[in-house]
Amino acid sequence: MAEYDYDLFVIGAGSGGVRAARVSAAHGAKVAIAEEYxxxxxxxxxxxxxxxxxxxxAHFAEDLKDARRFGWNVPEPCEFDWATLRDNVLSEVDRLNKAYSQTLDSHGVExxxxxxxxxxxxxxxxASGRTVRxxxxxxxxxxxxxxxxxxxxEHGITSNEVFHLDRLPKRILIAGAGYIANEFAGIFNQFGTKVTLINRSxxxxxxxxxxxxDRLLQISMTKGIDFxxxxxxxxxEKMDDGCLRVSMTNHEDMVVDCVxxxxxxxxxxxxxxxxxxGVEIDAKGAVKVDADNRSAVESIYAVGDVTNRVQLTPVAIREGQAFADTIYGGKPTRVDYDCIPAAVFxxxxxxxxxxxxxxxxxxxGSVKVYTSDFRAMKDVLADRHERxxxxxxCDATNDRVVGLHMIGPDAPEILQAAAVAVKAGLTKADFDNTVALHPSMAEELVLLK
Known part of the structure; x- marks a missing residue:
């Protein structure tokens, strides 16, 4: 009888776990993956x-208004049906769920x-009581x-439940000020919900x-989001009519439909x-691991958000890949956490x-900062005034670009390519020497003053 049922057993079939399982199996390992949801x-x-x-x-709310300035006969008002969008989104989630399952199956992962x-x-x-080694x-x-x-x-919801709402709330209170809070504030605001965001600081x-x-805060307030x-x-407190009365420090109570x-x-x-x-867990509940994703127990590893290193999907995927290549692929690999691009949608x-x-x-110590503060061409014709x-x-001693930051239409799409230049250690002169692609918003990156 074999000493082990599997070479690798993965607990959790998210981005990191699926990548690790798939690649490990491709390298020849016998792999199983367990997922409870x-x-x-x-x-x-x-x-x-x-x-x-x-x-x-949500972007269509502004796009449809802007379309009139571009000659399109858009009816006023335009009606939005939350149930249609919700159900179409959930259908796409179902498709992706099946695609991930098929990928694991095609690679021989149990x-x-x-x-x-x-x-x-x-x-x-x-959970069935069966044990495996x-x-x-x-x-x-x-x-x-x-x-x-x-x-x-218990009367509030989280980002887990927000995709399944029966109907759009007329008033929503969003607690927090990170990327999830600001993204959903923008989404619900565009859908016509009255949005209030509260934060401890x-x-x-x-x-x-x-x-x-600061620019996002200014624009968000202009759009009608309260902070x-x-x-x-x-x-x-849940009231008789189903609304929620929220009490908080330093502010008056407010009544909303959703928290x-x-x-x-x-x-x-x-x-x-x-x-x-024997696995060490830190004060925040994360698994402590070394640079090779190994825990305090030699045979137990961890990747992704459970380690609380960088909670980003592409990072979890790279950690899963590095684990599989190192352990089963004969290619020792460590993730480079420097210059990771990030976006807030x-x-x-x-x-x-x-x-x-x-x-x-x-x-x-010594830095040089270059900026461009402008209105996108589309926004000018649309008579939209946000900038x-x-x-x-840049490092003032050698002109090297050490950071790029932006807010505006399509900023994440533009930054992905620009992040390569920052990662490569290019200088401001390298940007200046690149001919502008005109007319585009991205050309501002090579015209910064």
Missing amino acids: RVGGTCVIRGCVPKKLLVYG MILERATVSGPNEVTL AERILIATGARPSVPPCPGH DVILRGYDESIR RFHAEFRGI LFATGRVPNTEGLGLAEA SHPPMAGVGMTEGEAKNRL ALYKMV
Whole structure:
């Protein structure tokens, strides 16, 4: 009898777990993967993919208004049907779920659709009671929304449930000021919902460049989104008519139809048996791993959001790939976490890569900053007055571009290519020496002053 049932047992079929399982199997390993909900994980099922589709849907609110300035006869008012968009988005999620499952199956990965917990360094126990043994175990269980422990918190929803709303709320209170909060604030605002965002401090999108996040705050307020700062929940009370009365510090009570918690995410390690198996867990519940994704137990590894290193889907995928190539592919690989581009799909979207101006000043001392503050051509003809802002941060000693940050239409699409230049260590002169592609918004990157 073989000592192990599998070479690798993966717990969690999200972006990192699926990539690790698929590539490990391609390298010749016997692999099983357990998932208690649906294959695809947060990104595909209840995160970036369905959210981005809602962002696309929300953009039509302004696009249809702008179309009249471009000669299109658009009826007034235009009607929006939430159920149609919701159901079409969920259908696309179903398609992707099947596609991920087919990919695993085509690579010979055994799928086990039930909860799995660690019962030893080389042992996994399934919800059915069956135990299996594996030479290595990979934890890829991701993270879940954090909910503040205020009285009545059970009356609120999180980003998990927001895609399944029966109807659009007329008034929504969004708690938090990170990317999830600001993205859904923009989405619901465009759908016609009255949006109020509350935050414990007076800073939104902490960690992003100050100039860019200040511009988003200004534009969001102009669009009618209300912000209540220095506010913490006292409680949420469900009224007889189904509405929610929310009490908070430093502000008057307010009545809304929905409370959406977007107050961060916590690693999914509870009840997995990790600590009992000897895996070290940090104060935030994340699995502690080394540069090769190995935990304190030699046979147990972890990738993705459950490690709380960088909670981004492309990072989880790279970690899964690096794990598989290192362990089963004979290609030792480590993920480079420097210069990871990031985007906020707000209205308008933000994107950035490298150091912010503040970070560069603290780390480098002497910096040069170049900016372009402009209205996109389309917005000019549409008589829309919000302004885009592009910002380049350079090391003053050698002209090297150490950060690029922008807010405006299609900013994430533009930044992806520009991030290659920052990662490659190019200089401001390299940008200046590149001929502008005119007329485009992207040309501002080579015309910065």
